[in-house]
Amino acid sequence: MGPFLVITLYPGESEMIKTGIIGASGYTGAELIRLLYHHPMVEISLITSRQYAGEPLSACYPGLGHLGLTFEDHNDEGVLDQAELFFTALPHKASAGIVAKLVAKGKRVIDLSADFRFSEVSVYEEHYEEHPHPELFKEAVYGLTELYGEEVKGAKIVANPGCYPTCSIIPLYPLLKEGLISTNGIIIDAKSGVSGAGRGASQTTHFCEANESIKAYKVAAHRHTPEIEEHLSKASGSPVKVVFTPHLVPMSRGMLATIYATALNGVGRDKVEKTWRDFYNDTPFVEVTPGETLPDTAFVRGTNRCMIAVRENPSTGHLILLSVIDNLAKGASSQAVQNMNKMMGWPQDKGLKVPVLFP
Numbered sequence: 001m002g003p004f005l006v007i008t009l010y011p012g013e014s015e016m017i018k019t020g021i022i023g024a025s026g027y028t029g030a031e032l033i034r035l036l037y038h039h040p041m042v043e044i045s046l047i048t049s050r051q052y053a054g055e056p057l058s059a060c061y062p063g064l065g066h067l068g069l070t071f072e073d074h075n076d077e078g079v080l081d082q083a084e085l086f087f088t089a090l091p092h093k094a095s096a097g098i099v100a101k102l103v104a105k106g107k108r109v110i111d112l113s114a115d116f117r118f119s120e121v122s123v124y125e126e127h128y129e130e131h132p133h134p135e136l137f138k139e140a141v142y143g144l145t146e147l148y149g150e151e152v153k154g155a156k157i158v159a160n161p162g163c164y165p166t167c168s169i170i171p172l173y174p175l176l177k178e179g180l181i182s183t184n185g186i187i188i189d190a191k192s193g194v195s196g197a198g199r200g201a202s203q204t205t206h207f208c209e210a211n212e213s214i215k216a217y218k219v220a221a222h223r224h225t226p227e228i229e230e231h232l233s234k235a236s237g238s239p240v241k242v243v244f245t246p247h248l249v250p251m252s253r254g255m256l257a258t259i260y261a262t263a264l265n266g267v268g269r270d271k272v273e274k275t276w277r278d279f280y281n282d283t284p285f286v287e288v289t290p291g292e293t294l295p296d297t298a299f300v301r302g303t304n305r306c307m308i309a310v311r312e313n314p315s316t317g318h319l320i321l322l323s324v325i326d327n328l329a330k331g332a333s334s335q336a337v338q339n340m341n342k343m344m345g346w347p348q349d350k351g352l353k354v355p356v357l358f359p
């Protein structure tokens with residue numbers, strides 16, 4: 001008997017689905033194109049940009065020109081009918097209006113902006129601005145897949161988390177849920193590569209300003225603080241406030257959070273690592289860094305992985321948690337693909353088993 005092939009079909013896997021990327025000229029849009037192009041169950045049937053409408057993808061990203069895609073304008077008649085599932089990769093507020101149009105057409109949407117990330121409209125409006133579609137908040141699920149995967153399955157709108165919240169919530173959530181650390185005095189000191197600011201040039205992200213330099217920004221005032229606090233509070237069952245200080249570092253992509261928390265009842269490294277391993281048992285994307293190696297952004301570049309580690313500081317009773325992700329991948333576009341996989345009932349790592357981009 002000759003060799004034979006076993007094909008496993010998952011629910012909904014019998015045919016390809018058409019996906020659209022709104023805001024495909026930006027960095028997270030380009031990362032979505034890179035990932036979806038290789039996804040076995042997906043066809044990219046629409047990419048949009050206002051600036052590049054009518055032009056080939058190569059006009060904006062020459063390195064992706066061979067994919068043969070052409071930008072359209074999302075405002076043109078019939079454009080939003082060209083796909084079944086959409087990724088909106090737009091600035092906040094611009095996103096909400098398009099998400100509303102898509103939902104009205106019965107489409108499912110994964111929104112990479114902050115527009116649907118909070119459970120309360122009032123929190124969004126306190127930290128962002130007036131929301132144009134507050135009625136849609138009830139349709140949205142926070143898409144930190146490892147925590148809310150079951151809710152993501154049936155969602156019409158998935159609010160893809162921010163990059164800093166993803167990097168911070170993953171290590172902290174299980175420890176607060178299990179009561180291993182104090183809810184008081186958590187400090188998150190985080191660093192991001194410059195692509196976190198998007199493709200549009202600004203003085204802060206200009207090469208001469210960002211290269212050979214590291215700086216804090218939005219100290220005690222970053223909009224990701226309430227997003228982090230909402231989910232840490234859910235984990236602990238009581239309000240959690242954090243000190244969060246973001247920094248810009250001279251690299252293109254990558255994010256490191258160094259987190260200081262007070263251990264309760266003598267909890268140490270072994271207990272924390274066991275808690276993480278048990279909690280993240282079902283996901284291939286969260287890994288406790290093996291042995292004495294500490295997480296490094298180079299270990300996760302271009303992947304959907306989050307690597308975490310803990311060390312003890314016995315003289316003060318602190319635990320020092322370290323967490324790395326790629327801000328454009330697990331912090332944005334590959335997590336969006338993970339959410340799509342959940343929504344479609346596919347294995348969550350479908351199309352995401354990409355090796356690290358190294359060096």
Ligand SMILES: NC(=O)c1ccc[n+]([C@@H]2O[C@H](COP(=O)([O-])OP(=O)(O)OC[C@H]3O[C@@H](n4cnc5c(N)ncnc54)[C@H](OP(=O)(O)O)[C@@H]3O)[C@@H](O)[C@H]2O)c1
Nearest residue numbers: 023025026027028049050051089090094113196198199332
């Ligand atoms: N960069 C990251 O690491 C990261 C991580 C997590 C989440 N996010 C979020 O993901 C979203 C996209 O981020 P990005 O980094 O990809 O930004 P970006 O590089 O600045 O791209 C933004 C995209 O939105 C389009 N756009 C801008 N203003 C618009 C408007 N008023 N109406 C319609 N389209 C508009 C732009 O296209 P045209 O001007 O060509 O139309 C472009 O394609 C943002 O909400 C961001 O906060 C980003």
